[in-house]
Amino acid sequence: MSRIQQALESQLLRAHSPSAPPRLLAAMRHAVFPGGARIRPQLCLAVARACGDSAPALADSAAVAIELLHCASLVHDDMPAFDDADTRRGQPTVHRLYGEPLALLTGDALIVLAYQALAHGARQSPEHIDRLPGLLQLVCSGTGAPDGIVAGQAWECEPQVELAAYQRAKTGALFVASTCAGALAAGADPAGWRALGECLGEAYQVADDIRDVLMEADQLGKPAGQDATHHRPSAAADLGLGGAMDHFQALMTAAVDSVPEGPARRAMQALVLHEAARLIPPATSERIERERRHPTRVMHRPAVA
Amino acid sequence: MSRIQQALESQLLRAHSPSAPPRLLAAMRHAVFPGGARIRPQLCLAVARACGDSAPALADSAAVAIELLHCASLVHDDMPAFDDADTRRGQPTVHRLYGEPLALLTGDALIVLAYQALAHGARQSPEHIDRLPGLLQLVCSGTGAPDGIVAGQAWECEPQVELAAYQRAKTGALFVASTCAGALAAGADPAGWRALGECLGEAYQVADDIRDVLMEADQLGKPAGQDATHHRPSAAADLGLGGAMDHFQALMTAAVDSVPEGPARRAMQALVLHEAARLIPPATSERIERERRHPTRVMHRPAVA
Numbered sequence: 069m070s071r072i073q074q075a076l077e078s079q080l081l082r083a084h085s086p087s088a089p090p091r092l093l094a095a096m097r098h099a100v101f102p103g104g105a106r107i108r109p110q111l112c113l114a115v116a117r118a119c120g121d122s123a124p125a126l127a128d129s130a131a132v133a134i135e136l137l138h139c140a141s142l143v144h145d146d147m148p149a150f151d152d153a154d155t156r157r158g159q160p161t162v163h164r165l166y167g168e169p170l171a172l173l174t175g176d177a178l179i180v181l182a183y184q185a186l187a188h189g190a191r192q193s194p195e196h197i198d199r200l201p202g203l204l205q206l207v208c209s210g211t212g213a214p215d216g217i218v219a220g221q222a223w224e225c226e227p228q229v230e231l232a233a234y235q236r237a238k239t240g241a242l243f244v245a246s247t248c249a250g251a252l253a254a255g256a257d258p259a260g261w262r263a264l265g266e267c268l269g270e271a272y273q274v275a276d277d278i279r280d281v282l283m284e285a286d287q288l289g290k291p292a293g294q295d296a297t298h299h300r301p302s303a304a305a306d307l308g309l310g311g312a313m314d315h316f317q318a319l320m321t322a323a324v325d326s327v328p329e330g331p332a333r334r335a336m337q338a339l340v341l342h343e344a345a346r347l348i349p350p351a352t353s354e355r356i357e358r359e360r361r362h363p364t365r366v367m368h369r370p371a372v373a
Numbered sequence: 374m375s376r377i378q379q380a381l382e383s384q385l386l387r388a389h390s391p392s393a394p395p396r397l398l399a400a401m402r403h404a405v406f407p408g409g410a411r412i413r414p415q416l417c418l419a420v421a422r423a424c425g426d427s428a429p430a431l432a433d434s435a436a437v438a439i440e441l442l443h444c445a446s447l448v449h450d451d452m453p454a455f456d457d458a459d460t461r462r463g464q465p466t467v468h469r470l471y472g473e474p475l476a477l478l479t480g481d482a483l484i485v486l487a488y489q490a491l492a493h494g495a496r497q498s499p500e501h502i503d504r505l506p507g508l509l510q511l512v513c514s515g516t517g518a519p520d521g522i523v524a525g526q527a528w529e530c531e532p533q534v535e536l537a538a539y540q541r542a543k544t545g546a547l548f549v550a551s552t553c554a555g556a557l558a559a560g561a562d563p564a565g566w567r568a569l570g571e572c573l574g575e576a577y578q579v580a581d582d583i584r585d586v587l588m589e590a591d592q593l594g595k596p597a598g599q600d601a602t603h604h605r606p607s608a609a610a611d612l613g614l615g616g617a618m619d620h621f622q623a624l625m626t627a628a629v630d631s632v633p634e635g636p637a638r639r640a641m642q643a644l645v646l647h648e649a650a651r652l653i654p655p656a657t658s659e660r661i662e663r664e665r666r667h668p669t670r671v672m673h674r675p676a677v678a
Contacts, residue, residue, distance in 0.1 A: 087538060088519030092527035096518065144481065149473040168454040170530045172477065173523050176449065179481065180517030183488050187509035200505055204492035212485030213401065214393030218478050222397035225475045233392060 072109045075128040076100055076135060079185045083177070095166040095174040096181070099139045104157055107343065108246045109135040111268065114339055115250030115261055118332035123196040127253035129189020130203055133182035134246050137211050140178035145221060147171055151294055158289035182207070189253075202252050210245025217242050224300060231301045235273045236266070243269030260328040267323035268340070274316045275347040277302040278309060282352060310360040313353060320344040377414045380433040381405055381440060384490045388482070400471040400479040401486070404444045409462055412648065413551040414440040416573065419644055420555030420566055423637035428501040432558035434494020435508055438487040439551050442516050445483035450526060452476055456599055463594035487512070494558075507557050515550025522547050529605060536606045540578045541571070548574030565633040572628035573645070579621045580652035582607040583614060587657060615665040618658060625649040 080100060084093060109131035116127035146153040146161040147168060153161050163171035186207065190200040213219045220238025223229045244265035248258035277295060281304045285292045295302035303312040320340065327336045385405060389398060414436035421432035451458040451466040452473060458466050468476035491512065495505040518524045525543025528534050549570035553563035582600060586609045590597045600607040608617040625645065632641045 083518035085519035087542075088524055089527040089531050091530055092518060092524060140481075144477055147477070149477055167530065170527060172449055172452065172454055173527045173530070176445075176480065176484065176523045177518045177527070179484050180513050180521065180523065183509060184513040184517060187506050187513060190506040190509075197502055197506070200509075201492050201495040201502070204488060204495075204505075204509070208485050208489040208492060212489060213388035213397055213482045214390035216485065218481045218485065219393055219397060222394040222475060222478045222482070225396055225472065225478070226394050237392075 071113065071128070072106050072131055072135065073103075075132045076103070076109075079129075079132045079136070079181060079188070082184065082188065083181055091166060091170060092173060092177060095162050095170050096177055098159070098165060099143045099162050099174055099178060100136065102157070103135075103139070105346070106135060107272070108138055108242055111243065111265075112246040112250040112253075114336060115247050115264075116254045118330060118336050119251050119254035119256035122255050123193040123199065123253055125192035126189045126196055126199060126203070127250060129185045129192075130207065130249040130253045131246075132185040132189075133207050134210070134242060134249065136178045136182040136185065137207070137217070138242060140175040140182070141217050141221070143171055143178065144175040150221070150224070151291070151298065153291050153294070155285070156290050179211075196255065199252055199255065202258075203249055206245050206249045206252060206258065210242045215241055216245075224298075229301055231303070231306055234301050235270055235303075239273035239276070240266055240269030243272065263326035264323055264336075264340075267319050267326055268343070271316055271319035271323060271344070272347065274303040274312055274319065277304040278312050278316065278348065278352075278356075280304070281309065282355070309356050313348070313356045316344075316348060376418065376433065377411050377436055377440070378408075380437045381408070381414075384434075384437045384441070384486060384493070387489065387493065388486055396471060396475060397478060397482060400467050400475050401482055403464070403470060404448045404467050404479055404483060405441065407462070408440075408444070410651070411440060412577070413443055413547055416548065416570075417551040417555040417558075419641060420552045420569075421559045423635060423641050424556050424559035424561035427560050428498040428504065428558055430497035431494045431501055431504060431508070432555060434490045434497075435512065435554040435558045436551075437490040437494075438512050439515070439547060439554065441483045441487040441490065442512070442522070443547060445480040445487070446522050446526065448476055448483065449480040455526070455529070456596070456603065458596050458599070460590070461595050484516075501560065504557055504560065507563075508554055511550050511554045511557060511563065515547045520546055521550075529603075534606055536608070536611055539606050540575055540608075544578035544581070545571055545574030548577065568631035569628055569641075569645075572624050572631055573648070576621055576624035576628060576649070577652060579608040579617055579624065582609040583617050583621065583653065583657075583661075585609070586614060587660070614661050618653070618661045621649075621653060 080097060112131040112134055113127055121127060142156060143162045145151055146156055147163050154164055155161060162174050186204055190197055210216050211218060215237050217238055220234060223234040244262055247261040247265035251258040251261045280292060280295050283292055303315060307315060323340050324337045327333050385402060417436040417439055418432055426432060447461060448467045450456055451461055452468050459469055467479050491509060495502055515521050516523060520542050522543055525539060528539040549567055552566040552570035556563040556566045585597060585600050588597055608620060612620060628645050629642050632638050
């Protein structure tokens with residue numbers, strides 16, 4: 069974790085200069101620190117280590133790029149045009165603190181900073197320069213059109229949405245980028261790590277849908293009940309809480325099974341299981357099980373019928 | 374010009390897929406086509422040719438990346454948080470046609486598509502892969518923090534702004550990226566081409582300030598008088614129209630003088646002079662001269678005193 073925080077800190081400092089607008093720099097920092105669980109960059113580095121970590125600076129830069137793109141997407145998604153959220157990670161959102169114009173630019177600047185990280189990582193690893201085009205392509209695929217997180221968010225602007233395609237793009241794409249970029253940064257074939265990213269990404273979104281229904285804003289660090297408020301597709305709304313929980317567990321099992329053979333397979337599988345317990349704590353899953361056996365309606369927000 | 378249009382078209386098609394949200398793809402296309410004068414990518418390719426154009430696919434990808442980043446910045450700058458403009462290049466702006474949420478995402482997707490273009494260009498030019506990190510860095514520097522166009526726009530969110538720093542970042546940075554990336558894509562040292570980008574970028578911004586005062590919306594293809602309306606720094610407001618015109622001409626002379634020695638120097642200088650006449654047509658400069666000798670106040674918008 070400290071490897072990620074340090075790499076993020078170094079990359080943010082590269083955007084600093086007396087010639088830069090100070091409020092932009094402050095807003096960028098606010099969007100990135102203290103940060104959440106940093107699950108995507110952790111995943112990226114875990115896969116890079118599992119593949120031998122032959123170019124640590126390149127792996128760091130991929131992890132940093134992916135986390136910065138995630139932070140950028142949160143800044144833009146929180147804006148009034150989308151969620152109009154007041155809080156994120158227990159802090160005021162960027163547009164609440166710095167205004168809408170600067171929030172828009174903060175997201176843009178973080179996207180650019182992500183690619184600057186890759187350029188820097190490649191310069192630190194000249195002997196592995198051949199990995200850069202592929203890394204760049206993987207990070208772009210996870211982010212833009214046709215199937216990255218920006219496209220996923222754009223599905224919310226369409227009259228008709230298919231839940232699986234929406235979730236695959238909105239969350240899954242950047243998880244796939246995380247596992248595949250981790251592998252490629254270490255010189256391994258990314259294809260074998262794709263399924264892990266897909267399963268974890270979908271599981272993460274399902275867990276988010278469940279938490280959005282079950283938890284209160286003070287536990288989430290952001291407004292609760294947002295999916296219902298914004299009439300967004302949600303696994304909890306679609307399948308019910310019990311069904312969503314079953315789906316989550318199936319995805320986590322698939323994630324564990326998908327880890328490619330190799331000396332680090334066991335360690336990676338343990339990490340996935342650890343993450344599963346963090347996403348849906350045992351107390352929460354037991355609560356859902358109880359509710360399933362003896363429905364009380366207590367746990368259901370009105371719009372999730 | 375057709376080389377640029379074709380390269381942009383190919384890059385946009387790479388974002389296409391039946392799995393993508395159709396309105397996002399339509400909004401991206403609307404933001405890029407038919408387009409304006411394409412001055413940045415033209416400049417990039419002109420410099421690449423002057424330097425021997427040893428990797429045309431790489432030069433194309435740099436030109437495309439820079440134009441896509443420019444288009445993205447226009448989409449975001451036109452939004453209600455900034456200019457709240459109804460028209461751009463004589464067409465409705467993206468947020469007027471597709472709504473604010475999709476305009477926000479369209480800008481984001483175009484930024485990512487720009488970097489995807491560089492990844493693609495590098496894959497087409499594997500023998501020149503060593504140029505990619507530098508190109509990536511140049512394009513990022515022209516766009517993000519501390520001194521790129523996003524930072525330039527962010528100066529509008531600061532309580533105190535220095536006109537030169539603001540214009541250098543807001544417009545100059547992407548012109549510098551254009552000349553330098555053109556040189557580097559062709560394997561030349563970008564340093565020698567920096568001054569040309571700086572002078573042209575500042576001249577372009579001064580010309581824009583003059584046109585914003587002098588021309589009507591139907592000639593501009595976008596709302597007129599925006600600098601005064603939004604209390605933005607403007608060379609025309611700062612120096613008066615005559616002073617701004619003198620400044621423009623001095624910058625264009627400096628641009629011509631800055632072109633590095635080489636077999637293509639004359640051709641590049643002719644191109645710069647041609648561009649000067651396009652930016653401020655002779656009839657306009659004569660009008661400003663007449664006004665300077667016999668002030669009538671006719672040409673002055675109220676806020677530009």
